[in-house]
Amino acid sequence: MLIYLHDNIDLLQKVFYGLPMARTDSTPRSNPTSSRSTGDRRRRRDHRALLTAADERWLAQAIEAGREAQRRIDEGAPLGGDVDVVAEGERARHHFIEANVRLVQSIANRFSVPVHLDRDDIAQDGMIGLEKAVEKFDWRRGYKFSTYATWWIRQSIQRGLESSATTIRIPGHRTRELRTAIAAATATGGRLDDDLAMIDMLTQLESMDRPIGEGSDTLGTLVASSDEGPDEAAERRVAREQVDALLEHLDDTSAYAVAARFGLRGHEPATFATIAEELGVTPQAVRRRVERAIAKLRSHTEPIAA
DSSP: OOOOOGGHHHHHIIIIIIOOOOOOOOOOOOHHHHHOOOHHHHHHHTOOOOOHHHHHHHHHHHHHHHHHHHHHHHHHOTTHHHHHHHHHHHHHHHHHHHHHHHHHHHHTSSSOOOOTTTTHHHHHHHHHHHOOOOOOOOGGGGGOHHHHHHHHHHHHHHHHHHHHOOSSSOOHHHHHHHHHHHHHHHHHHHOEEEEEEEEHHHHHHOOTBBBOSSSOOBGGGGSOOOOOOOOHHHHHHHHHHHHHHHHHSSHHHHHHHHHHHHTTOOOOOHHHHHHHHHTTTTTHHHHHHHHHHHHHHHHHHHHOOO
């Protein structure tokens, strides 16, 4: 898919307008003098001749004929001259698109540009909509192409803005609901309902480096860290040593059963059945052994705690 931005206007002019077309009475021709300056490219773009209704019908018919010829070729039943018809349809499609770049720019200029985008990004989304409009335009209905294409261009731009507006992807229909609700709440002084308020909160991005108050604290300092601090590490080490000291009062089998049951000494918490399988006894026997071991350990907890 071609992206029609300022930097390739010269190439488009040479390729699309320089190629021979079946109709020469109303086909605009490009200026043979090429300039590399952006100003010259924009002036040449702005002064291209607009298509008449007859031009639009002829181009649409050529595109349709090219699609039909391509379908016959794909099915293995081409007619004589189908290859030329396909090429002519492709030239007509490019001509149709190039002649309506100004329409895309006009519609794109009506949208406010977010800080994370520039005007060319919006125009690029609009060009995607223009290509869809060219593909779907039905010349038999009799309306102007610009009227039909405006809807596709606007839809493509709006979807592009919605998809890039937030880090969290919000469905397009919910974004439109939120936009309408915010406008209504602003006009009436009302409040958003809980669902839309939550969506609105998700769309508001905050920098973790944003200062809090007049000190050196930032928003990031208020977020709890998942990393273990020195105090927590010391407490965990002391607790592990105390548990190891308690387990020393048990025989090896009982110590293993308790450690495996409660996830101590590097074990993952296990069921009585799993431990019983390891020891070669019944789950009931493991349960009784663990209960006796815990009762025995209770008599040793006070000296350790003291």
